[in-house]
Amino acid sequence: MEATTKPQPQQQAPAPQVQEAGLGALIVSSVKHNTKQYTMALALVAIWLIFAFVTEGVFLTSRNLSNLFVQTVTTAILAIGMVLVIVTGHIDLSVGSVLGFTGAVCALLMIDERFSWGVVPATFATLVVGLAVGAWHGFWVAYRKVPAFIVTLASMLAFRGLIIGLTGGQTQGLEMAPASTAEAFKRIGQGYLPTLSSLTGGAEVAPDAGLAAVVAEHATSVVLVLVIVLLFVLESLRARRARLKFGFSVLPGYAELLRVALLSALILAFGSIMIVYLGIPWSIVLLLGLTVVFSFVAASTTFGRRLYAIGGNPEAARLSGINVPRHTFGLFMLMGVMTAVGGIVYTSRLNAATTSAGQNAELDAIAAAVIGGTSLLGGEGTIFGAIVGALVMASLDNGMSLMNLDITFQYVIKGLILLLAVWVDMAQRKK
Numbered sequence: 001m002e003a004t005t006k007p008q009p010q011q012q013a014p015a016p017q018v019q020e021a022g023l024g025a026l027i028v029s030s031v032k033h034n035t036k037q038y039t040m041a042l043a044l045v046a047i048w049l050i051f052a053f054v055t056e057g058v059f060l061t062s063r064n065l066s067n068l069f070v071q072t073v074t075t076a077i078l079a080i081g082m083v084l085v086i087v088t089g090h091i092d093l094s095v096g097s098v099l100g101f102t103g104a105v106c107a108l109l110m111i112d113e114r115f116s117w118g119v120v121p122a123t124f125a126t127l128v129v130g131l132a133v134g135a136w137h138g139f140w141v142a143y144r145k146v147p148a149f150i151v152t153l154a155s156m157l158a159f160r161g162l163i164i165g166l167t168g169g170q171t172q173g174l175e176m177a178p179a180s181t182a183e184a185f186k187r188i189g190q191g192y193l194p195t196l197s198s199l200t201g202g203a204e205v206a207p208d209a210g211l212a213a214v215v216a217e218h219a220t221s222v223v224l225v226l227v228i229v230l231l232f233v234l235e236s237l238r239a240r241r242a243r244l245k246f247g248f249s250v251l252p253g254y255a256e257l258l259r260v261a262l263l264s265a266l267i268l269a270f271g272s273i274m275i276v277y278l279g280i281p282w283s284i285v286l287l288l289g290l291t292v293v294f295s296f297v298a299a300s301t302t303f304g305r306r307l308y309a310i311g312g313n314p315e316a317a318r319l320s321g322i323n324v325p326r327h328t329f330g331l332f333m334l335m336g337v338m339t340a341v342g343g344i345v346y347t348s349r350l351n352a353a354t355t356s357a358g359q360n361a362e363l364d365a366i367a368a369a370v371i372g373g374t375s376l377l378g379g380e381g382t383i384f385g386a387i388v389g390a391l392v393m394a395s396l397d398n399g400m401s402l403m404n405l406d407i408t409f410q411y412v413i414k415g416l417i418l419l420l421a422v423w424v425d426m427a428q429r430k431k
Contacts, residue, residue, distance in 0.1 A: 039424060040371055040385065044392050051399030059399055066277040068398045069270075069391075070189075073283040074099075074346045076390035078365035079372070080294050081338035083386045084304075084331055086369055088311040089378035090141065090148035092332075093362050094155035095339045098133055100357035101159040102126050102340040103347035104166045110177040110185065119184045127340050133159075134336020138329035148332075156362065164355050172353040182351075188286075189348030192279040193220045214276055221280040225271030228288070229264045236260050283345055287387075290341070295383045307331060311378030367414070368393050371421040392417075 051059040058064060078095050085092050109115045109122040117125070133155070140151045174182045196219045215222060236256075243250050251259065274280050298304040306327055309317045318324050342361075347353055372389030374381030396417065400410045 040373060040388055040392065043371075044388060044395065047392065047395050047399065051395070051402065055399070055402045058402055062273050062277045064398070064402070066274045066281075068394055069274065070281050070283055070349070071398060072387075072390050072394040073189075073281075073287050074342050074349070075361070075364045075368055075393055076287055076387050077290060077338060077342040077345065078361060079368035079386035079390045080290055080383055081335040082365045082369045083372070083374050083381045083383055084294075084298065084307055085148075085335055086311075086366070086374050086376060087298075087378060087381045088307050088328065088331060089314065090328070090331075091366070092137070092148065092152045092335055094133075094137070094152040094159060095335070095342070095365055096358035096361035096363075097156045097159035097163065098130070098336070098339045098358070099343040099346060099361050100163045100354075100359075101166070102130050102133075102343035103357050104163050104172070104353040105129050106344050107172050107174060107177075107347050107353035108166060110181050111172055111174065116178065116181075118181055119188075122185075123344055126344055127337055130336040130338075130340025130343070131333055132336070133339070134333035135329070137336065138332030141332060142325040142328035163357065167353055167355055169355055171355070174347075174351045185348055186351055187282055187348075189283055189345050190351070191282045193218070193224065193282065193285070195220070195279065211276065218275045218279040221271070221275045224280055224285070225268060225275065228271070229267050232264060232267060233260055283349070286341075286345070290338075291383055291387055298383055303327065303330070308379055311380075313379075363418075364390075364393050367418045367421070370418065370425065373425075375425050376422060377425075 048059065078099065082092060082095070103126075106122050106126040109117045109125060110119070115122075137148070137151050137155065140146045141148045174185060177185070195217050197217060199220070236259075240250055240256060250256065271280070274284070298307070306317065306322050309320070309322060310324055310327060314324060343358070346357060350357070368389035369381065369386045370376060370389070371392050372382070372385030372387070374386065393414070396414055397410070400413065
């Protein structure tokens with residue numbers, strides 16, 4: 001008679017152990033693996049302190065900083081798309097010319113008597129134009145294997161000519177559009193969240209009425225900043241729980257609390273700067289929305305992660321089953337839409353379509369992405385880093401203008417800073 005074996009109960013996998021790493025070890029590890037990010041943050045702080053000193057504090061006034069943030073928006077929007085392009089190992093030199101072209105298209109659709117479109121149809125049509133331009137680039141890069149450098153260089157020249165053709169070589173002011181259309185479009189780049197008096201029909205509060213009265217007047221902006229802080233705290237708690245669930249190391253509880261408190265205070269400080277001036281601009285709200293969306297796309301979607309894989313090793317990505325041409329095509333279409341968004345905001349802020357619109361914008365976008373930690377070798381970069389990089393570039397422009405520094409030296413300084421950022425990237429790669 002054969003012996004029978006009693007089935008053994010199935011053993012459950014051990015639960016992941018919670019790891020609270022030491023604060024010192026985590027700080028050392030963080031600095032070691034994020035050298036570019038810390039260098040960028042320290043550089044921004046140093047730039048602000050230097051300009052505050054040489055301008056006798058004018059640089060750090062709420063009025064100047066609020067205007068600085070608005071000036072950052074266009075470069076930041078372009079830099080968001082540029083990060084993903086550079087991450088995949090490509091480059092886009094056409095964004096400045098395409099920005100000017102799409103801005104001219106949007107303006108003329110509202111100005112020209114043959115169209116006289118409203119803001120919504122004109123901006124939608126402009127986004128479609130941007131999508132078509134991106135598809136043109138993507139076709140040549142992805143399916144005809146022409147280097148992106150050449151394709152976008154050709155477009156940089158071609159669309160600069162098209163801008164002159166559309167505008168007739170003259171500035172086309174939005175004041176030629178119907179008054180209601182011009183005013184609505186102007187809010188995109190120059191408008192602020194509605195004040196309490198505009199919502200209730202009461203009298204406007206004078207700028208010198210006192211801090212409490214000014215803050216109360218900008219209640220909508222205050223609410224927005226508080227909501228952003230709340231969402232940040234909730235996201236930090238969710239991320240910590242997720243790391244604990246899978247057994248990853250986390251900061252000790254007191255250190256995590258300190259981190260969240262400091263970053264929340266930083267958000268409140270940036271928000272307060274704008275609140276005590278004129279409130280939160282609509283363009284900043286748009287930029288925040290794009291930053292959140294594209295950060296999610298880059299970090300938490302299949303499309304985004306495959307772009308990083310393509311940039312890290314295109315051949316390995318192809319062999320692993322990633323359709324490299326299709327993703328490249330989609331990427332350039334996305335870049336075209338982002339450039340059109342930048343063109344709309346830029347034209348709205350100037351309240352006109354000009355023949356010089358977007359000149360050197362491609363260099364600012366590339367510099368912002370690289371200064372923000374995006375590697376020109378591909379496979380590495382963050383959306384948030386590009387935003388900070390754009391803020392660095394805008395701070396340089398703003399501070400040097402306040403100093404009345406000769407334009408010659410402004411270009412030299414910006415060029416040297418870009419060179420330094422690339423050198424830091426290459427040095428870290430070798431290390």
